[in-house]
Amino acid sequence: MNSLILNAATRVLVALMLLFSVYMLLRGHNEPGGGFIGGLIAAIGFALYAIAHGTRAARRALRTDPGRIAMAGLGIALFAGLGAALAGEPLFTGQWAFIDIGDGSKGLPVSTVLLFDIGVYLVVVGAVLTLVLALEDEV
Amino acid sequence: MSWYLTLPIVIPLATAILVALQRSGAAAGRWLSVGGSFLLLAAAVALVAQVWRHGVIVAQMGSWAAPFGITLVADLLSAAMVAITAIIGLAVAIYALADIDARREALGYHTLYQVLLAGVCGAFLTGDIFNLYVWFEVMLIASFGLMVLGGDKAQLDGGIKYIALNLVSTVLFLSGIGLLYGLTGTLNMADLHLAVREVEQTGLVTVVAVFFMVAFGIKAAVFPLFFWLPASYHTPPVAVSAIFAGLLTKVGVYALIRVFSLIFTQDIGYTHALLLAVAGLTMVTGVLGAAAQDGFRKVLSFHIVSQIGYMIMGLALFTPLALVGAVFYLVHHIIVKANLFLVSGVANRLTGSFELARIGGLYKSAPLLAVLFLVPALSLAGIPPLSGFWAKFLLVKASLDIGAYMIAATALVVGLLTVYSMTKVWAEAFWKPHPAGTAPVMVLLDQRERLALLLPIAALAALTVAIGLFPEPFVAFAERAAGQLLDPTAYVRAVLGDVR
Numbered sequence: 207m208n209s210l211i212l213n214a215a216t217r218v219l220v221a222l223m224l225l226f227s228v229y230m231l232l233r234g235h236n237e238p239g240g241g242f243i244g245g246l247i248a249a250i251g252f253a254l255y256a257i258a259h260g261t262r263a264a265r266r267a268l269r270t271d272p273g274r275i276a277m278a279g280l281g282i283a284l285f286a287g288l289g290a291a292l293a294g295e296p297l298f299t300g301q302w303a304f305i306d307i308g309d310g311s312k313g314l315p316v317s318t319v320l321l322f323d324i325g326v327y328l329v330v331v332g333a334v335l336t337l338v339l340a341l342e343d344e345v
Numbered sequence: 346m347s348w349y350l351t352l353p354i355v356i357p358l359a360t361a362i363l364v365a366l367q368r369s370g371a372a373a374g375r376w377l378s379v380g381g382s383f384l385l386l387a388a389a390v391a392l393v394a395q396v397w398r399h400g401v402i403v404a405q406m407g408s409w410a411a412p413f414g415i416t417l418v419a420d421l422l423s424a425a426m427v428a429i430t431a432i433i434g435l436a437v438a439i440y441a442l443a444d445i446d447a448r449r450e451a452l453g454y455h456t457l458y459q460v461l462l463a464g465v466c467g468a469f470l471t472g473d474i475f476n477l478y479v480w481f482e483v484m485l486i487a488s489f490g491l492m493v494l495g496g497d498k499a500q501l502d503g504g505i506k507y508i509a510l511n512l513v514s515t516v517l518f519l520s521g522i523g524l525l526y527g528l529t530g531t532l533n534m535a536d537l538h539l540a541v542r543e544v545e546q547t548g549l550v551t552v553v554a555v556f557f558m559v560a561f562g563i564k565a566a567v568f569p570l571f572f573w574l575p576a577s578y579h580t581p582p583v584a585v586s587a588i589f590a591g592l593l594t595k596v597g598v599y600a601l602i603r604v605f606s607l608i609f610t611q612d613i614g615y616t617h618a619l620l621l622a623v624a625g626l627t628m629v630t631g632v633l634g635a636a637a638q639d640g641f642r643k644v645l646s647f648h649i650v651s652q653i654g655y656m657i658m659g660l661a662l663f664t665p666l667a668l669v670g671a672v673f674y675l676v677h678h679i680i681v682k683a684n685l686f687l688v689s690g691v692a693n694r695l696t697g698s699f700e701l702a703r704i705g706g707l708y709k710s711a712p713l714l715a716v717l718f719l720v721p722a723l724s725l726a727g728i729p730p731l732s733g734f735w736a737k738f739l740l741v742k743a744s745l746d747i748g749a750y751m752i753a754a755t756a757l758v759v760g761l762l763t764v765y766s767m768t769k770v771w772a773e774a775f776w777k778p779h780p781a782g783t784a785p786v787m788v789l790l791d792q793r794e795r796l797a798l799l800l801p802i803a804a805l806a807a808l809t810v811a812i813g814l815f816p817e818p819f820v821a822f823a824e825r826a827a828g829q830l831l832d833p834t835a836y837v838r839a840v841l842g843d844v845r
Contacts, residue, residue, distance in 0.1 A: 277366050278362075295347075
């Protein structure tokens with residue numbers, strides 16, 4: 207679409223949406239949010255970019271085929287689940303590590319749960335964009 | 346312990362991801378798929394050995410205790426189904442080396458194929474009814490993709506029918522789960538076994554049971570819900586229709602057996618009598634439909650329907666021997682049916698058509714293929730000493746034991762009609778000369794293609810003969826599996842622990 211207003215607004219909005227999607231992903235740990243909703247917001251960002259600048263530009267911005275992003279996400283999620291199995295627990299049991307940040311608290315929690323959520327995020331971004339870009343493509 | 350249960354799902358899923366992400370080209374994808382299927386077979390054999398030695402094994406995903414989390418559980422039936430899935434999966438993966446064209450490979454054939462295997466294994470291993478629904482969906486989405494991959498006109502035509510009816514089934518299945526959860530407040534199948542007995546409105550439970558019967562009935566292609574199957578199974582490439590014919594409807598049969606032996610056994614007089622009537626009608630309509638067809642794969646598709654009737658019959662009679670027969674039949678049928686579809690593919694490659702009127706002369710020009718066709722064809726019809734004979738023998742014996750003469754007679758007559766339509770295929774495709782006068786010879790295919798096409802067919806035929814000649818260990822296995830189905834105490838205790 208050739209619209210100056212959309213083009214100008216997109217420049218700001220896409221960056222904001224991608225940032226917000228990462229915020230949603232991380233926030234999902236203990237509050238509403240998470241990989242799925244974060245992935246959707248990121249996909250909307252790229253979809254907006256595709257509407258403003260065309261699907262070819264959007265694919266360039268993604269740098270790789272969205273289908274591959276989805277598959278990589280699936281791989282990351284599976285790997286996160288396998289982590290527990292390697293530690294001898296049933297698949298997908300959360301594994302936690304606490305990074306000491308020196309303020310006397312328990313430490314910064316890092317877990318396979320977050321890794322799994324990142325996988326979900328990528329699956330959603332990849333799957334939604336595969337569909338959206340395929341529908342938007344000018345044949 | 347949990348490795349045994351998770352590997353049959355993780356291996357094909359990881360293979361699918363690797364195939365999709367690798368950049369070394371189509372050949373690498375092909376061999377990754379074969380390698381993944383080989384690993385799956387190893388994992389499945391380990392699972393069967395483990396269940397045989399230690400009884401029902403259980404893993405609670407994410408360490409969330411049953412009945413709240415998702416439980417993976419394998420009794421002998423599940424383990425056997427996973428093993429047979431792996432065998433067929435490997436055979437078809439090898440066959441696909443020579444059958445799937447480069448265009449379909451580029452569109453993601455191998456990825457979808459591995460996802461399909463993961464879905465089927467997941468459906469066999471889950472102990473949670475909602476999770477079963479999820480695995481059905483995984484399996485269906487992959488099969489939708491495989492069905493229309495390549496986008497031939499006939500494929501899309503068959504695909505629409507396949508998708509539409511399977512979506513109806515999915516909606517019914519989901520509604521059934523919703524109602525069941527409303528009645529009992531649990532989704533864990535072992536917990537449902539106990540909870541359904543405490544529901545006061547037994548009439549409602551029967552209604553829910555019928556929901557599941559219809560939903561799984563569509564998937565299993567029983568009378569009168571089977572028409573999507575012959576409308577679609579002859580359209581995709583042979584490797585795809587072979588894996589569909591071997592496995593997909595049988596997941597429906599497995600689900601029926603699981604649900605109607607573990608959960609809905611409170612009103613056997615109604616539900617299982619209904620199943621028995623359905624079984625008889627399925628056998629008869631399937632075999633009559635096959636007799637009227639003249640396409641190689643169409644005849645085989647109708648025979649799937651007819652054979653499904655036998656398995657449902659074993660479940661419906663619900664005696665120990667009948668369940669032994671059903672389990673034995675299930676395993677025998679998957680091998681034989683997938684093999685027949687593979688043979689039809691080679692026949693098509695040599696003679697140029699699936700239409701029986703337009704082909705012929707295979708007996709003279711490809712005698713090896715003729716023998717490899719006869720083994721599964723006669724086994725399907727139940728000629729001794731092949732595996733189909735023992736399967737039918739067990740079922741007919743079971744029905745005579747309890748005086749169910751009608752169904753026994755039906756089973757025998759349908760067996761005879763099966764011989765008739767297998768003879769028709771034999772006479773048309775193999776015996777009569779090729780109408781165009783050309784003699785189709787095996788050397789039309791190059792060495793590697795011949796190996797990839799014939800090796801899986803020969804291996805599956807050898808398996809059929811082996812089951813036929815040495816049925817005792819298989820019957821013993823089926824007996825223990827049927828014992829676990831009839832008395833699910835061990836299953837329930839393994840899942841829920843000793844608390845109840």
